[in-house]
Amino acid sequence: MTTAVSSDKKLFFDELVKVVGRDWASMDKEDILPYCRDEVSQALKVYTADYVVMPADVEEVQAVVRLANKYKVPIYPYSFGVSISSAAVPRNAGMMLVTRRMNQILEINEETMTATIEPGVTWSKLIYELNLKGYEVLPLGGGPHSGSLVGNFVLGGGNTGGIDMNEEVSIEVVLPTGELLRTASAGFIGHEKINPYVRVAWGPNLTGLFRGSLGWFGVVTKLLRRIYPLQKIQDRIEIAFDDFTDCVIGMREIVKLGICRQVYGLDQAQIAIIGATPELCTQPEEYWKFEQTLPKYMVIAKTNCHLEEQKDIYRKIILAKAAEYKGRLVTFTGTTKKALDIMEQGSSDMAVRYLRHNPHLMAFVQLPPSMLPGARKKTLEILDKMDFHMTSFHNKVVPPRIWLSPWERNESWLMEQDIEFDPLDKVSIDKFRKFMVVFFDEMANYGASQINAAFLRRYEDRMMPTYINMLKGIKKMLDPNGILAPRQVFKDI
Numbered sequence: 191m192t193t194a195v196s197s198d199k200k201l202f203f204d205e206l207v208k209v210v211g212r213d214w215a216s217m218d219k220e221d222i223l224p225y226c227r228d229e230v231s232q233a234l235k236v237y238t239a240d241y242v243v244m245p246a247d248v249e250e251v252q253a254v255v256r257l258a259n260k261y262k263v264p265i266y267p268y269s270f271g272v273s274i275s276s277a278a279v280p281r282n283a284g285m286m287l288v289t290r291r292m293n294q295i296l297e298i299n300e301e302t303m304t305a306t307i308e309p310g311v312t313w314s315k316l317i318y319e320l321n322l323k324g325y326e327v328l329p330l331g332g333g334p335h336s337g338s339l340v341g342n343f344v345l346g347g348g349n350t351g352g353i354d355m356n357e358e359v360s361i362e363v364v365l366p367t368g369e370l371l372r373t374a375s376a377g378f379i380g381h382e383k384i385n386p387y388v389r390v391a392w393g394p395n396l397t398g399l400f401r402g403s404l405g406w407f408g409v410v411t412k413l414l415r416r417i418y419p420l421q422k423i424q425d426r427i428e429i430a431f432d433d434f435t436d437c438v439i440g441m442r443e444i445v446k447l448g449i450c451r452q453v454y455g456l457d458q459a460q461i462a463i464i465g466a467t468p469e470l471c472t473q474p475e476e477y478w479k480f481e482q483t484l485p486k487y488m489v490i491a492k493t494n495c496h497l498e499e500q501k502d503i504y505r506k507i508i509l510a511k512a513a514e515y516k517g518r519l520v521t522f523t524g525t526t527k528k529a530l531d532i533m534e535q536g537s538s539d540m541a542v543r544y545l546r547h548n549p550h551l552m553a554f555v556q557l558p559p560s561m562l563p564g565a566r567k568k569t570l571e572i573l574d575k576m577d578f579h580m581t582s583f584h585n586k587v588v589p590p591r592i593w594l595s596p597w598e599r600n601e602s603w604l605m606e607q608d609i610e611f612d613p614l615d616k617v618s619i620d621k622f623r624k625f626m627v628v629f630f631d632e633m634a635n636y637g638a639s640q641i642n643a644a645f646l647r648r649y650e651d652r653m654m655p656t657y658i659n660m661l662k663g664i665k666k667m668l669d670p671n672g673i674l675a676p677r678q679v680f681k682d683i
């Protein structure tokens with residue numbers, strides 16, 4: 191598909207302004223660029239779009255999408271751009287459709303324990319408003335709470351807790367033709383007002399089609415999500431391990447207990463990056479000493495309880511299980527404790543710390559826990575063979591930092607290894623790109639799977655043709671003009 195020629199561009203823009211008003215559409219590069227990138231893409235490649243638009247409501251989204259069909263202008267939905275996986279970038283120019291102005295919590299329903307929100311509602315906003323009413327959402331995990339729940343859903347995100355994540359009840363979505371779809375019981379005309387709360391209704395679960403779709407199938411304008419009574423007593427248990435396999439297996443057994451709200455694992459270099467003060471990062475020797483005081487591996491297990499007695503019993507059970515795998519309780523004080531406290535709240539401040547050494551891209555694999563030590567070993571072998579080594583603020587070589595998240599209970603854990611590169615050095619970028627190709631190929635041989643739909647671009651020839659044909663068939667049916675997020679999921683569509 192080609193983008194509109196100049197005179198058409200002007201006509202298109204004039205019509206766009208009529209829909210959203212002069213203040214909410216732009217063709218100026220300065221206005222557009224901030225919405226064309228995320229942490230990862232900006233380090234690797236400059237993407238540019240021709241327009242940015244911020245509709246105020248679902249009717250405006252529909253009108254914008256219809257206009258884009260008329261002029262054949264690609265649309266890339268974008269909420270807060272913290273996906274860290276080049277998920278919201280304009281691969282084929284066109285228009286960035288930013289959903290931030292639709293930022294209302296439409297309902298908190300205490301009977302059905304659901305919240306209905308617009309796509310511009312951030313995790314921070316929902317968590318804050320829910321807490322005031324004595325409710326909470328299941329935690330996202332390590333991500334910054336400046337991101338949105340809708341962005342997370344469309345990205346296909348998960349949590350870091352070993353909890354099953356089926357939190358979305360239904361969605362309202364503007365399809366690529368501009369038509370409106372409401373899923374689950376809200377699909378019954380009139381039920382969106384009287385009973386949109388039935389998650390599995392009227393046949394197959396259409397909501398699931400949009401999870402992980404990267405905006406390819408439609409623009410989500412409403413999300414109904416489960417909420418839970420707030421358990422005010424929260425406990426965080428830090429458990430040290432000396433060995434990676436002990437850490438992984440110990441953590442797996444803690445997840446099996448089924449009493450933790452959140453569980454994740456870090457290696458020493460990762461704890462140091464998160465825990466160090468900005469001043470320490472400028473003092474290599476001091477930083478090195480600090481890093482050496484930290485456990486080689488650490489599991490963080492978090493419980494939420496109604497009663498103090500419950501908290502104490504949970505703590506006892508978790509520590510006893512950890513001890514079976516040589517895990518021991520650690521207690522942090524001072525600035526490291528403060529840093530971990532902030533991380534616990536999923537703050538953006540902490541996300542900045544976590545990303546603050548060289549730009550890195552996460553080499554992800556999703557595998558059952560016992561397969562991770564082998565995958566880690568293989569990663570280090572690939573890096574050694576390529577003479578590709580990471581350092582930290584002490585300037586000494588460290589293996590790539592690890593973040594372990596039980597993504598869906600123990601069925602699939604996400605192991606993130608942070609592969610750093612220098613974005614100003616072509617040799618470094620080339621080496622990084624080469625590593626990523628070898629890494630993902632090797633991990634596929636291990637049975638690795640990926641959350642982000644953009645991986646289909648890489649693995650298309652290894653997927654079942656039926657799988658690919660079905661996805662492409664759905665895309666063609668929903669989006670005959672190839673308007674929404676072209677080339678985001680596959681290279682050609």
Ligand SMILES: Cc1cc2nc3c(=O)[nH]c(=O)nc-3n(C[C@H](O)[C@H](O)[C@H](O)COP(=O)(O)OP(=O)(O)OC[C@H]3O[C@@H](n4cnc5c(N)ncnc54)[C@H](O)[C@@H]3O)c2cc1C
Pocket residue numbers: 228266267268269270271272273274277278279289309330331332333334336337338339340341342343344345346347348349350403404405406408409410411541544545595
């Ligand atoms: C340090 C760090 C840690 C993170 N940890 C986690 C984690 O543990 N678990 C996890 O799941 N995520 C994690 N993330 C990823 C991210 O923070 C979340 O998934 C976040 O909620 C994404 O929201 P966003 O609003 O920025 O989405 P965006 O980046 O703006 O968009 C994400 C995707 O959704 C599409 N999209 C956005 N809005 C719409 C819409 N209205 N309709 C249709 N498509 C849309 C975009 O095109 C894109 O494909 C982490 C991120 C960082 C920076």
